[in-house]
Amino acid sequence: MRNKKLAVLTVAALTLTLAAGCAKPPQQEIDGLKAGLTAAEQSEAAKYAPDAWNAAQQAQNDVNAELEAQNNKFALFRSYTKTKELVAAANQKAEEAKAAAVAGKEAASNAANEALAAAKASLDQATALMTELAACRRQPKDFKKDMEMMKGSFDGLAAGVAGIESAIASEDFFGAKAQADSLKASADTLVADMQGAKEKIKC
């Protein structure tokens, strides 16, 4: 009878041991995290939300480190509870990185389009001033050279608009903004020159 009890206890202990030894990494959650990170990367998080992307990657590293720590333990003592928490946190960071990337891309696109609009507005102002100057009754001889130079400068600036539009179309928003800012600065200088010329010839 005593032997029977011992046997039952042994079987129960073995069953428990095997059950405890069967603790597995949360593979489904880890796969979900990988998918989340891939989605964030495809949203160009590294380009448009570098801080959030780095945070997500750091979170993934934390998950890997915890997984490794658990894997290095004797099977009976492994626990993936903290791993699951870290995976959930990393998933959250991946989601945030994706959202930040989408927002960052939209912000970059808006900034590029706004910079282009501002540059076009300066060019429009230059066009209006050029029309006024051309229509001015008083056209001193020494003004003609200035006018031709201003027209040439305007042509050069106006030709740059196509390049900016093409950069925006190819989603090079940062490049487009840089070009548009440069163009606007030059167009503003041209407008100032035209206004100076207008005052000079009392138009």
Next chain:
Amino acid sequence: MLLIALRLRFSRPAASPRRRSFLFLALLAALGLSVAASAWPAGPSAGPVLDLAAVRKVAADAVRILRPDAPAAARLLDRLIADAETITAQETTAPFWRREPGRVEASWGRVLNSARVSLAARDRRRQTFASRWEALRPEVAAEVERARAESEEAGVGRREFAAAQRATLKWELAERYASEGQLERALVEAEQARTFSAVVHTSFTDLHSRFRDAKNLKLWRRMVEETVRLSRDERVTAFVVDKLDRKLYVYSNGKRAGVYAAELGAKGLRRKMHSGDQATPEGRYRVVQVRGPGRTKFYKALLLDYPNAEDRARYAWGRRTGQVPQRAGIGSLIEIHGDGGQGRDWTDGCVALSNRDMDRVFAQARVGTPVTIVGTF
């Protein structure tokens, strides 16, 4: 094994209970050992010890560094890392009889090797770009500066102003990219700035080529010699205008009596073909009217007898060959006048002097004074 042990323990007695108990315990011990062996972590069983945390950090850093400059290499490294992670997970959870010694090390070794090669390639590229930029920067800066100056030369026009403006824009952008460390983009913009500068320089060179032409120089020198001889032989004052040097020389009795800074037409270095081309004519002329204050818009003026016979012949040839627009006349009212001293060529084809210089020249001029305008001599 467990079933065998249980069967041994509880089956009907075939041997002594002591022996059965011994067999049962032995089998139980074997079972425990095998469970322990399969549950023990895999770890690197052969080859060098791998510090996975450090390797992961190195790999992640490499991906971060590569991403902006070499996205393809960064993606490849990402894939290799993912593979290595899968292999590591497989190996750590696999039972001992299914483990492959060295597989984890090999997978991370591939990651590290790829990272090393990609980073070295990226560094080489960056060094190449940096050295190219350092070499190109002073050259393009000088070319853009030259284009700006050349675009203001008399004779180059709106197209060249536009090209100079585009060169300036591109160069500003190139410097901006370079300051942000985007040397590849900076080089692209710098090359474009160079292309636009070249447009201006080509026009400028074409414009100036006639001033180096031996035939032209010979003709102009002969014209000047004849004018100086005339001044000496007839004991009169004569004016010679050197378009390239922007100078008006006064000869009195064949001797140089004064030199004054002159300004030309807005496209003054070109040879005049028709009205409105803003070019300053070349040839031998005479003063036909002396206009004092109140008779001209430009302080004082000496009206020349442009067009002369040679100008008319050139104009007719230009009409025949289509070089002169159909509606354009030959032009007139070419003068030496005041209101100059602006430091640039700005007239419609006349020669402008500062008012102070005009006073001196005007004082020596009469109707009939010879005026010779040449490219240079």
